[in-house]
Amino acid sequence: MAAAALAWNAAALIDKIRARRPRIHCITNGVAQGFTANALLAIGAVPSMTTSPEEIGAFVGGADALLVNLGTLDEGRRQVIRLAIGAAKAKALPWVLDPVFIERSPSRALFAREIAAAGPTVIRGNEAEIAALSQGRPVDAFALGLKTVVAATGATDHVMDGARVAGTPNGHPLMAKVTAMGCAGAAIIAAFLAVAEDPFEACACGLVAVGVAGEIAAEQAAGPGSFAVAYLDALHGLESGKLATRARVV
Numbered sequence: 001m002a003a004a005a006l007a008w009n010a011a012a013l014i015d016k017i018r019a020r021r022p023r024i025h026c027i028t029n030g031v032a033q034g035f036t037a038n039a040l041l042a043i044g045a046v047p048s049m050t051t052s053p054e055e056i057g058a059f060v061g062g063a064d065a066l067l068v069n070l071g072t073l074d075e076g077r078r079q080v081i082r083l084a085i086g087a088a089k090a091k092a093l094p095w096v097l098d099p100v101f102i103e104r105s106p107s108r109a110l111f112a113r114e115i116a117a118a119g120p121t122v123i124r125g126n127e128a129e130i131a132a133l134s135q136g137r138p139v140d141a142f143a144l145g146l147k148t149v150v151a152a153t154g155a156t157d158h159v160m161d162g163a164r165v166a167g168t169p170n171g172h173p174l175m176a177k178v179t180a181m182g183c184a185g186a187a188i189i190a191a192f193l194a195v196a197e198d199p200f201e202a203c204a205c206g207l208v209a210v211g212v213a214g215e216i217a218a219e220q221a222a223g224p225g226s227f228a229v230a231y232l233d234a235l236h237g238l239e240s241g242k243l244a245t246r247a248r249v250v
Ligand SMILES: Nc1ncnc2c1ncn2[C@@H]1O[C@H](COP(=O)(O)OP(=O)(O)O)[C@@H](O)[C@H]1O
Pocket: 125, 126, 127, 153, 154, 155, 156, 157, 169, 170, 171, 172, 173, 174, 175, 176, 180, 181, 182, 183, 185, 207, 210, 211
């Protein structure tokens, strides 16, 4: 995908998010909940975050996409994640898996493999997490085998589905100095999936939007604290002109 096409698609999908205000249900970690909800609101989506087993069916049933994040994984979250995935599949909802820190815990890695096999639309993790999940296989072959889109993020984000590959270098090193930046990015990908036809394009466009917002925020920020605030402002103010002048593909 050329940079101009990516920028155009990303702008069109942001317009759709703002028009439709998709509901994104997030089962995410306790560190990331507030920042993720604010990032979704800033881009134009509507977050919900309950992890109650009694309520999960109703929340996912009324959502337009689901995020499953393994960052603070206790037994209750494991059970509610299984229920949420069942509810998402019953409604054919797109869903994103963020396999946070699976390289740090064998038990979490085992659970992540179970969830990856349940058919996420997108798996988004940092390079170490995607390497651990793919167990040394080439990531494009791993994506093809699971019939999913895989995004490995870092200084350059690599998106692949086994047939297509996109590398998007947008972003800024300050993004690695604010906790939950990747978690919130995965939630934003879920918002793009909710309004898109093509999961690969949705994922690449979501990551370009996130990266461009990071670049704009860095121009305003004195350090990680003001960067986090400026990032929310930049998501809120993202529009086609900013994407067209800044989107990059390698
Ligand atoms: N050095 C960097 N330069 C540009 N963008 C970065 C850099 N490090 C991280 N990012 C961006 O920050 C976001 C979070 O990525 P990453 O740090 O890989 O995930 P996580 O927070 O899950 O570890 C991604 O959108 C990524 O593109």
